[in-house]
Amino acid sequence: MTDLTVSISSIKMDNPSMLASGILDETGDSLLRMMSVGAGAVVTKSIGMLPHDGHPNPCIVETADGYVNAMGLPNPGMEEFAEELRVIMPTPAPVIASIYASSAADFATIAVSMEEAGAAGIELNLSCPHASGFGMEVGTDPATVGSIVAAVKDAVKVPVMAKLTPNTAELVRIGKAVEEAGGDAVVAINTLKAMVISPEFARPVLSNRYGGLSGSAIKPVGVRAVYDLYRELEIPIVGVGGICGWRDAAEYIMAGATCFQVGSAVGTVGPEVFTRIIEGLEAFMGEYGYPDLDSMRGAAHE
């Protein structure tokens, strides 16, 4: 029997798959739906202090092998979203609240509100590449990252994970800063800073001009990032970027990921992608003699 259970500190999961932040996770019902198709945990849309519409349309472009998006962190705000969570609690799988803010204090405030509403963990969005004053802009400096992680760890009891940007040569240093500040896990990667231009209209397509590239296109970059992090960090790594089948998930786990997240493939494959990945992973582990995830994790490093 293959054992797919896994945990990140106190977050216990039936399987290592998580819904990535920003994907069908702005409402309670959508979170429940993703649990029903097999997600081992779900991460919410990144939630801020106040309601926010996000960038005007167009905020997504379909590319050959993924998406370039600049949603601009739309969210109903901490208070209204806490209510969404309260309504669905208790849930069949853990809910991890992704949060964003422009100061350590605000991060802590939102984290507390999410914990109170039932979140089993907090994911700090330190990596959104297309929101000024937030995301990546706070997430490329190791000291700032450390102070945010420390502030949130002080404020809540649930595990705190930090989501990192790949748009830097300093990825591992920032991961170290998370670890040193007491973070429970790092999540890598967020989207790659990107742009799509319309030749006919001679302008960037996205209203925000810049966006973030996700989907299969970025998988080899994400796998590399996780591999790099695993060499230097002790805390668990959650791998994300371009996973759309069990092979991709297996690559991330062998690179060193404890869990993995699926985002774009919910669109390109469909929500059932979770069921398929988990079934495929289980079959692979059975055939290749991995009794559990521990035995497989980091296997590509040997």
Place this chain on the structure above:
Amino acid sequence: MTDLTVSISSIKMDNPSMLASGILDETGDSLLRMMSVGAGAVVTKSIGMLPHDGHPNPCIVETADGYVNAMGLPNPGMEEFAEELRVIMPTPAPVIASIYASSAADFATIAVSMEEAGAAGIELNLSCPHASGFGMEVGTDPATVGSIVAAVKDAVKVPVMAKLTPNTAELVRIGKAVEEAGGDAVVAINTLKAMVISPEFARPVLSNRYGGLSGSAIKPVGVRAVYDLYRELEIPIVGVGGICGWRDAAEYIMAGATCFQVGSAVGTVGPEVFTRIIEGLEAFMGEYGYPDLDSMRGAAHE
């Protein structure tokens, strides 16, 4: 009539397409072949002081939308390659010699040898993501980059372009360093640092473990890089990354590129990709009223 001619300092081209370094450009005959299918200029394989076998196989992986490669800079060395060039001179299109070295002095030595052999320009490979002591490792520090550019500029009369790595948040600063050191152009982007793992064999596929992602997958990242550079630099920008059709080329030009290079598409589409891109670009420019490349360049910034 649409005018497709363009120049980078003294390098005059019939059209703005260039063969990217590392693609069918290790022998004189292969360079001639790429000119025959329409490349406006060709960039050679990156040449070092001494012959080098490169990394053992496997050194390439085909991904959904591109390649991950770690050739490891195989090349016959400066002397033998200079001979390849001498044999084919004069050529119907300019040959730009890509060179790599681990010190500014070596860069200058190789550049001189290439100039003497007939190269119309020099491209400094400051960006290969998978060769220790070379490439990206010398190309992520603005001061080092500046000193290499200055040394090569001192040594040769032909234009000198510096090829930048996208694996850094400092891209624009490094571009600035090239400009300040007297570089004639920047080339962006080289491949994204990446890895592919084989689940079945529980190991990275490439013998070098790390490789560089190229092809359609990276186009939105390359376009963004060129857009960023164009905002800050005065010198011309050569765009490269994922171009496989005229639309892609048009995106780069509108982002601010003076010329563009095509690499992976020579494999995925075929060498005729040059003819097709140029024809498509000409038709587009005719239909949308761009008499020449100047009128189109940077159009997405307005």
Place this chain on the structure above:
Amino acid sequence: MSDVVRIKRISQESKDTSTLAFDWGAHTVPGQFIMVWIPGIDEIPMSLSSTGSEKTVTVRKVGDATSAIHALQEGDRIGVRGPYGNGFDLNGLRTLVVGGGVGMAPLMPVLRTVYADLVIGARSADEILFEEEARRYCSNVEISTDDGSLGFHGNAVQLAEAMMDKGDYEQVIACGPEVMLHYLFQACERRGLPCQLSLERYMKCAVGICGSCMLGRERVCIDGPVFDSERLRMLPEFGRSRRDPAGRIVDL
């Protein structure tokens, strides 16, 4: 599929509604929609009111983006991507089609494909859309206006109910304001008549990942926009509330 198309023809359908025609090769089915990009303004969902190789959208002017569309000239270009959504299930059942206002748009490809009776509802006579063309396909076209300026004086649901009671329809296909659709649904439920209703929610990605168009557990952009009775019953929000662009609950 994302493209730039050139507007071939513009027809004024009523004082605030126009149809724009363009050639676009994408294969589409009745009930699907596209995202229309008006550079510098917005990108908005629009049902296809023709689904052949010549496509049309029929646009009611209600705000910035739709006004910008109304300002376009023949020969101008727009960005389109899609088609998105599931479309209607054209199953051969005897069908009553009910269109309210610009909700007629996605119903036109249905009427061109299946033989059905039709109710067109609007506030007043000058807002009735596609009557002439519809009469070419349908034996029985009935009109309702809120102000009684044409046809039945009252709303489309009342008229449709009367027709359901007379006729022997096996299903109802409809599009229009959600409140109308909600009453229509209840009328059908009372009669045990299955429905296919095309709904709207605020759309951003249209590809089923952003979650802005959620209606209960359903993504209107990809699981919809057409919902059948079975799914409608599981959607307590239907007819009651929607989400604004920030994801907040707003009463209808």
Place this chain on the structure above:
Amino acid sequence: MSDVVRIKRISQESKDTSTLAFDWGAHTVPGQFIMVWIPGIDEIPMSLSSTGSEKTVTVRKVGDATSAIHALQEGDRIGVRGPYGNGFDLNGLRTLVVGGGVGMAPLMPVLRTVYADLVIGARSADEILFEEEARRYCSNVEISTDDGSLGFHGNAVQLAEAMMDKGDYEQVIACGPEVMLHYLFQACERRGLPCQLSLERYMKCAVGICGSCMLGRERVCIDGPVFDSERLRMLPEFGRSRRDPAGRIVDL
């Protein structure tokens, strides 16, 4: 297409040559090759010696990677990617097939498909490959050995020339050491007989981008490995020089 396959069966063909069979769904044509990955050792090009849904490669032990392949057991796994290359043009002409040494490998799928006469050449009797199977497909199988231990005493080209002069062949298809192929090509040119020869060069990418396999202006991996007389005439390097992994010119 990149896959991991499990070796079903290993057959020893001669003292230094074995055939490995595995199931692999890729559609391939006679004359194509694959890249075989032996993790931790190397990845090398190998012709397919069977191109059905069960594929085989026939490997001569000459160095590290081929020795590692010879050390594999049934049930072991290898990585494969491909198929690559153009393959032979099986055009219905009366054909003489000439195989030298392990050059027989890509010719076996040809012999299974077309009706041809065959010359098998090797240094000595115990290095003759596939004779038994070939006799099942070919009316006329002739053997040459350098040491005269079996069949014609001499090289395959001499034997082939004799057969060309007797027979009324319309083309020659061959694979083997390049020096042999070069002489064979000249023999054919003298007789005005078109050839299709499968050549080898050092391969890294196999997808036509790295340039390591250049032969003049041709990429052996994708424009080849099979070249016809017309293209062979344009390749002054053919039979004379090749490139080493660094791209340096090396005499053959």
